[in-house]
Amino acid sequence: QKEVEQNSGPLSVPEGAIASLNCTYSDRGSQSFFWYRQYSGKSPELIMSIYSNGDKEDGRFTAQLNKASQYVSLLIRDSQPSDSATYLCAVNRNTGGFKTIFGAGTRLFVKA
Amino acid sequence: GAGVSQSPSNKVTEKGKDVELRCDPISGHTALYWYRQSLGQGLEFLIYFQGNSAPDKSGLPSDRFSAERTGGSVSTLTIQRTQQEDSAVYLCASSFSSATDTQYFGPGTRLTVL
Numbered sequence: 001q002k003e004v005e006q007n008s009g010p011l012s013v014p015e016g017a018i019a020s021l022n023c024t025y026s027d028r029g030s031q032s033f034f035w036y037r038q039y040s041g042k043s044p045e046l047i048m049s050i051y052s053n054g055d056k057e058d059g060r061f062t063a064q065l066n067k068a069s070q071y072v073s074l075l076i077r078d079s080q081p082s083d084s085a086t087y088l089c090a091v092n093r094n095t096g097g098f099k100t101i102f103g104a105g106t107r108l109f110v111k112a
Numbered sequence: 113g114a115g116v117s118q119s120p121s122n123k124v125t126e127k128g129k130d131v132e133l134r135c136d137p138i139s140g141h142t143a144l145y146w147y148r149q150s151l152g153q154g155l156e157f158l159i160y161f162q163g164n165s166a167p168d169k170s171g172l173p174s175d176r177f178s179a180e181r182t183g184g185s186v187s188t189l190t191i192q193r194t195q196q197e198d199s200a201v202y203l204c205a206s207s208f209s210s211a212t213d214t215q216y217f218g219p220g221t222r223l224t225v226l
Contacts (some may be wrong), residue, residue: 004154032212043203043217044155051212088154092212098168100145102213104154 001026004091014111019076021106026070032092033065036076037058037085038105046086048074079110080109114138116218118204123195124224130168133189133221137206144187145207145215146179148200161187162210194225 004025013019021035032051036044048063050056050072056063062075072091076083089103117136125131136145146158157171161181172178176194181187191198201220207213 034214043219045217046214049212049214089157098160098162099157099170100160101148101157102155103145 002103003027003101004089004103005069005105006087006089008104009107010109011106012109012111013079015079015081017079017080017110019083019108019110021076021087021089021108023074023075023103024070025072025091027091027093027101028067028070030070030091030093031075033063033072034090034092035061035063035072036088036090038084038088039085047075047087064089076108081112083106084108084110091105114218116204116206118202118218118221121219122222122224122226126226127194127196128152130190130192131194131202131223133191133202133223135187135189135204135206135218136214137185137187137204139185140208141206141216142184143207143210143213145205146183146187146189147203147205149203149220150200158189191223194223196225199223199225206208 034049035047038044048065050065060077064073086105087103117197119134143186144161147155159179160168176192179189204218205215207215
């Protein structure tokens with residue numbers, strides 16, 4: 001079992017729809033959770049960070065964290081073609097030494 | 113201000129040669145990370161430097177890989193006796209302080225081992 005698991009996709013949604021991206025992690029000692037966006041051939045850039053259970057909203061993006069279920073998600077409202085990218089879930093843990101674990105990413109395609 | 117910079121942007125080498133990859137973090141950032149990303153894959157954690165503490169090397173895949181950070185700023189990742197499976201994009205990131213802070217990524221070095 002991978003430490004951080006994501007559906008590889010591609011996830012295809014029409015323009016204006018809600019895109020829902022999911023991520024599960026295995027280490028209960030995980031403390032910090034991040035969503036990064038990576039365009040093809042580019043470096044990752046941070047979209048959202050979340051540290052406590054519940055929802056965190058920033059513009060069209062909402063991150064949701066449920067530590068009991070070891071689950072973190074990202075919702076993108078009013079999806080735009082420019083949102084088409086790979087979304088990487090990242091988890092920081094500090095058990096047995098600090099490490100950031102990235103999921104393999106979910107490819108999102110927003111159709112105009 | 114300037115972001116994270118990496119050099120070279122591309123490196124082609126022959127199997128068995130040593131390579132050095134450089135990372136200049138954002139000024140004032142105390143934390144520095146190295147990752148590698150193979151084609152179509154996620155990021156693989158390699159090593160983490162935090163201030164003057166001993167680095168966390170738990171992600172280095174073999175003893176052919178080493179990294180140092182001089183003066184708490186510039187970092188060099190060295191791969192000795194390169195193998196074809198080392199071919200990947202090597203990404204460096206820095207953050208202001210702790211592991212809870214946002215990581216800012218450099219443009220990466222694309223390494224190709226022939």
